[in-house]
Amino acid sequence: MFDLIWASLIVTFISMIVIFIVLGVLYFLIVVLDRLLPHRAPAPEQKPAGGQNGRELTAVIGSAIQTYTGRKPGKLTITPRG
Amino acid sequence: MEETISLSGGLVQLFNATGLSALGGGQVMMILISLGLLYLAIEKGFEPLLLLPIGFGCLMANLPLAMMGSGDEGGLLYYFYQGVRHEIWPPLIFLGVGALTDFGPLLANPMTLLLGAAAQIGVYITLVSAVALGFSLKQAAAIGIIGGADGPTAIFLTNKLAPELLGPIAVAAYSYMSLVPIIQPPIMRWLTTEKERKVRMEQLKPVSRELRIIFPIAVTIVCVLLLPAAGALIGMLMLGNLFRECGVTKRLHDTSETHLINTVTIFLALSVGSSMSADNFLRLETLKIICLGLFAFGAATAGGVLLGKLLNVVTGGKVNPLIGSAGVSAVPMAARVSQKVGQEYDPHNYLLMHAMGPNVAGVIGTAVAAGCMLALFGESAVMTPGHAELMIGKGADFVRSIFIWG
Known part of the structure; x- marks a missing residue:
């Protein structure tokens, strides 16, 4: 009986060392992988096309019209007919 | 020649064909135990997903002449039991557990791996x-794994090392898991x-x-290379x-974490129940196993908490x-x-995600x-149990000689 208990103590000793070694290896693996592959915050949301309230798009179109026609685009006016 | 049958002879023949004729005291006792398990599952809510099919499997296995025991070749549950015998069900359960488990808290705080290792001291x-209570080394290893609080692993290891103890060990493991709180x-x-x-931990x-x-890929390579005996369990867990994590196998993930694990749970639990025959279960060993299981849970809990205290000191009070x-x-x-328990002392302390780290580390x-036990005592071990005991005996002599010399 004593021999079996002694054997079980040796098994305990060996196994606990193996468990700590295996999980220790995993610990270092995670630390290294975390250094190599750090979490990056997601890129900020892209601005909607045309910029805020579409003002940037309006400016771009205005500048294109100016280049094409050679004059400043005027205000849109509605002339009543009749 | 025409066969004749008398009224009394017919009645006797009919009675002999019923289960009542073969019903023994042991089977009646096991039927009562199965009813107790069903009561605990349904009325008390003790791990109902497992204890209910285990209880029902036990009930069917102990109804005589129904051929529903795990050893009744040709019966339905005999074929279900082959999934345990050939180590199919526990790894499949682990596949589902892996699909359900988020290793994020463990990866965010890898130090918690050590807590999962320390809790194994209970095993x-x-x-x-x-061993001190008279079990063989193989049986003792199977009983010890109850302390791991992991049903599939307990069944897997018991089937390999001490299949005759499968029923009591599975019942003890699942009963105590439900009694963790x-x-x-x-x-x-x-x-x-x-x-x-009251220690509050930093956000993960x-x-x-x-x-x-x-x-999961790295764990599989490392663990299976170091401990091939644990390959089936760890490989399936990580798969x-x-x-879950790769994001391109949504259907497989959904199936693993729901339908597959539920289906396999039915087969596994019924198989375990079917192994609970009177001659296997109604023994003094069962009582010892039930007591040792409780002790195992307590010792594992103490091991984890004590290493937690040590980490608390080492990190300057950063670990609860x-x-x-x-x-x-x-x-x-x-x-x-x-x-x-943490919130009983500080209602604004949220330890759940921090505790998930050691929790999943405990599974690994x-x-x-279990892999260590199989490497030392299993059939695939390089050493046979006899060799192992011999070598351990020599190691023991060596250690003893050091003490005597010292």
Whole structure:
């Protein structure tokens, strides 16, 4: 009986060392992988096309019209007919 | 020649064809035990997903002449039991567990791996105790794994090392898993101070998707290379987790974490129940196993909490030792217990995610512990149990000689 208990103590000793070694290896693996592959915050949301309230798009179109026609685009006016 | 049959002869023949004619005292006792298991599952809510089919399997196996025992070749449950015998069901359950498990908290705080390792001391203290109570080394190893609080691993290892103890060990493992909220808190309070219980831990950092994907692959390579005997369990656990994290196998992930694990649970639990025949279960050993199982859970909890205390000291008070108790697997119930006990002393302390780290580390730790046992005592061991005992005996002589010399 004593021999079996002694054997079980040796098994305990060996196994606990193996468990700590295996999980220790995993610990270092995670630390290294975390250094190599750090979490990056997601890129900020892209601005909607045309910029805020579409003002940037309006400016771009205005500048294109100016280049094409050679004059400043005027205000849109509605002339009543009749 | 025409056969004749008398009224009395016919009645006797009919009675002999019923189960009543073969019903013995042991079977009546086992039927009562199965009804007790069904009561605990349905009325008390003790792990109903497992105890209910185990109880029903036990009931069917003990109804005579129905051929529903695990050893009744040709009966339905005999074929279900082949899934246990050939180690199919437990790894498939692990596939589902992997698909359900988020290793994020563990990856964010890898130090918690050590808590999962420390809790395994319960397994080995129980092994020594079981040997002291007269069990063989193989049987003691199977009993000790109850302390891992991991049903599939307990069934897997028991089937390999001591199949004759499968019924009592499975019932003890699952019963005590459902009793984790009752068993653990007194031990946690006993081993920690109020100041330690109030420690608030830093918020976990986010983990990259790449790390989440590489982790299961790396664990499989490392663990299976170091401990091939644990390959089936760890491989399936990590495959399930890879389904979850890779993001390209949604259907496989969904199936693994729901339908597959539920289906396999039915087969596994019925198989375990069918192994609970009167001659296997109604023995003094069963009582010893039930007591040792309780002891195993307590010792594992204490091991985790004590290492938690040590980490608390080493890190300058940054670790709450209560999360150490979650190192006993029993995912996620043990982590919930850490959270509950922590909030009793500080209602604004949220330990759940921190406790999930040691909780999932416990699953890996228990599988590694089972791998160690198989490497030492299993059929695939390089050493036979006889050799192992001989070598251990020589090692013991060596250690003894050191003490005597010292």
